[in-house]
Amino acid sequence: MKVKFTLCGVALVCANAFAAIPYNNTEYSFTQPNGEQITLTLNGNDYYAEQRSQDGRLVMFDDALGGMVYATLNQAGTDLASTGILVSDRASRLTHQQREQAATTTNQQGLSSEAKAALVQANMQTMLGLALQQDGSVAEQTDELTHSHTFEQTSDASAQISGNVKGLTIIIDFPDERGTISQQQVERFLNDTNYNEFGNAQSVRGYFQSVSGNKLDYTNTVTRYYTAKKNKAYYADSSLSSTVRSQELITEALNWLEFQEGFNFASLTTNSSGGIRGLNILYAGNSDSAWSKGLWPHMARLSPRFCADGVCTDRYQVTDMRSSLAIGTFIHESGHLITNWPDLYDYDGSSEGSVASFGVMGYGAIGTTNRFRPTPPVAHFRALAGWDTVTELNPAINSNAPTGTLSHTSDSNTAYKWTNPANANEAFYIEAIHQSGQSSEQPDQGLAIWHVDSQGSNSNEWKPYIQMEHADGNRDPEYKRNRGDASDLFAYAGEFSNTLPNAQTSRGTNALWWNGQDSGLSISNISAPGKTVSFTVGDTVIEPPVGETYSGNLQDKQQAIEPNGTWFQYAGGAMSLALTGPSNADFDLKIERWQGGAWQQVAVSETPISTEQISYNASSGYYRFVVYSYSGAGNYTLTVTK
Template sequence: MSKIDGEVLSFTHGNKEITLRVFGDEFYARYESLDGYTTIYDTDLKKYCYAYLNNGKLSSSGIDITDPSPSDLTRHIKEDPSIRSEKFSMRYNELRPKDEKKNFENNMRAIGPNNGLLEGRSITKGVVRGLTVLVEFSDLSSSVTVDDVSNMLNGDNYQENGNFCSVSEYYKLMSSGKLIYNNHVVGPVKLPNGIDYYKRNLLIKDAMDILVRDLNIDLSQFDSTNSKIVDAVNFLYAGRTVYEKQLWPHNSHADLEYNGYKIDLYMLSSLGRGPSDLSIGTFCHETGHLLFRFPDMYDYGERDGDREKSQGIGQYCLMGSGNHLNNGLTPSPVCSYLRDLAGWCENKIILNELTGKINVQHGDYNTILKYNTDIENEYFLVENRTSVDLDKHLPSSGLAVYHCDINGSNEYQAATPTEHYQCALIQADGNLDLENNRNPGDNRDLYGNIEGLALSYNTNPSSRQWNSKDSGLIISDISDSSMNIEFTLGSNV
């Protein structure tokens, strides 16, 4: 799942619910009260308590977070970086698929070793049928039905609860019809233990054991490549999302086998409190990992030898934090960089071969505009991200220019020749807010309504290569954001 950066979420606290701010992801997270005090769940007291530092590690004070704060406690306390790194590494190694682990030497976790993508089997084209399992706990059921979920995943013209479309429609749009991804929804499967048990113990095996034994599911229908490997298994559990341990939405490797068919990669998320909570954002994001091996385009702050936090590509891609836009109802599109790596862009316009007026159409997901540099695998992409349709809830509207290198990592915000983003949004205001972790995007990030020179070797921001040499890319006279944006390539300004 993409990271959460200070969102206010609800948690069970004894016999009531409380709201906390959450910072982090499935690998490491920190929680604060709304007035800024760091909190930790006390497993003995079964409630959230004020936290304090004990040798650099967060420990429970035993004082209920809803009680007045201790007078000597400071706000926003964080664990020592070495403790955070240790916890992150432990959880990361637990969740990452084995194909990723064996190829990530020297802690290089975010770099896509497979032509910019993660290691493992990728299925980006054709007809794919996933298996989605609804799961209930022994102490928690759900009012969400198989039909509710099937409509969200497979529906035509789906707009329930304010969703922009169904998951199937989303990926049909992103792939320009090259991928048809539908899901067979089954359940609910009633697990033998309660929700607290499955916060500590992964529910996947228990759910699959029951599914195969009691529902006699035929796994062969979910193997589109005839490889004896199930293409995609999704588990959706009852209740609102639990941002803790094994129930934090994630994707990983299962290493299970039933009747000769292997369960390899899976994803896990929640159903919400009822049908009105169903949203496509997280499901689409996790599917990006599960089926297409897209890397996360945000910065963990604890990967690839880099401990500095940044926003990566921010909200401008589904695989950044864009899956959260409009509360997950209108997730950001997959950025053109990843669509191209997936083989979804047949119409490739090489800007090096052109000069003069260029027109960029919004929503033409089959097309990329690419400017190559003299360095292999380093290039620029130009895309119309006017705030309509799936881009409606972006923080900015206009022309996006990305600086790409498939050997980069969105953990590397330093922008040096050796350590730089895999896909960096060139922010029009030159403030580098994404790199400096100031925000996941603001209204000055994209280009629009600019007379004269907009981007070149000498502008700020510039179109220089990562080694600071001139790429030769010059953009000027950009029209206002609209369904068709016009700009001049090359300039006599």
């Protein structure tokens, strides 16, 4: 990812800006204006997807021809340009000259990451009501029904969701295409507690009951079929963006439901601003549209919004029913709608993200098998929702933190974490994953370690919101080699520390915080993969350099943190500090310890000159030194011994 967007401020992650359906070599059929039905392959998402013909050529929709054509890069290299040649799966129908021209596009390189990022940005703005800022970044437009969500390491109840949550699913057919999947089948697909139709391992309700440990019961009211006012081709018009006729159709159906069916919209679960959490639209047949056009499946914000019975619409998802139903995409999109989880894959396609197929908000719901049994959300998301009991392992945060040999059981709604005492939004989460039950379709089994930082971005593969610490150290998804493999989780005798699996401070796999400092987390003696995995949390200690000297310059009333602007972990014992500064100033010195969630002063030297000394017998913990100017300015030198 070369282009960075800032979403809702530096420290915020806006859930509404992270909501797109992912595609992984997804095939779809399109009927050309000459009547030929062709098959195309998609890789990407709602905001940008690369489309190719069956023989690998880039294609695009040509408004003038009203069909899919072979494409080339435009002169600026920022977008695709039409060749004017309609795509055909029957090459013999092309003239010799057309075949030669089309052949030049075979295996051609697609858009650059920068160009893709710009298109993602523009489409986010259109579909989700995002405002383009002067710096080129996007931020969520706000009104009484839209607001930002921070994803911090917190147990704040406002981020949690449990109990009975009621969504609405409207099923739609057309005068010229009637629904073939019954209302009762859709109800079972969404709400049955024992469900296996269409090859699914469970219903949507069953999935959320499973991953929440029965804390969330998400059900949907399913309408009878609403028959659209016009034939399907009107809504599936590929000359128009997918949000145009789709939203016209959705508004039609909502008005029908209100004024003809008398539906009570107040029966639906809403967010704190009165917006309907789960609004889902399923329509008969295929999309009959080009990607991102007509009735193409997507998630967006309904504009203008519909209000009735004291509640209003916010975001919706709309998709085609085809001839069968798979729960994967519906559940992924529900992760956005009802829990506000963001996507964990890379929108610009420069990588596969880091979580890849190991989580439902990555690619864990769209594979050949996991679309019928999606993988669980990662431990951090379950913790945000209030579904997991999380044990803090860092003794600097939890004085009663367990040590030694610990164990974790897959799908047990528990997790461990090791939080950064200097940044409460950063932590490592630890959980076992076993290829059974809800996790049966995971790419690997063993001990999973997630590096979480709410300031990360899903489209920055080298500082994502959630990074998997891949046990093989290869970072294959980040380098776009795969979407997770059988060597990504820590297995028998695996180790994780400040240097293992590798000691790289950039793009490495280890227990360093994002600022390059050692977190102090050390895991060893990992047992063989199983439903329960044991491991040892070591006593790695970050000691301050002994006898080292630090120097700097202070302006009047300024302070400096040592060593080198950060903190250190100390096993305990005596430490001695000696400060010298300018003779015409008054510099002071103090020692601070992290306790009670803040830095607390534990020793101080405040003479009226700039020569200060402290001898302190420290207990085990996290410490830092503060040199500050009471008055005056100049250079200082601090020496630390023990």
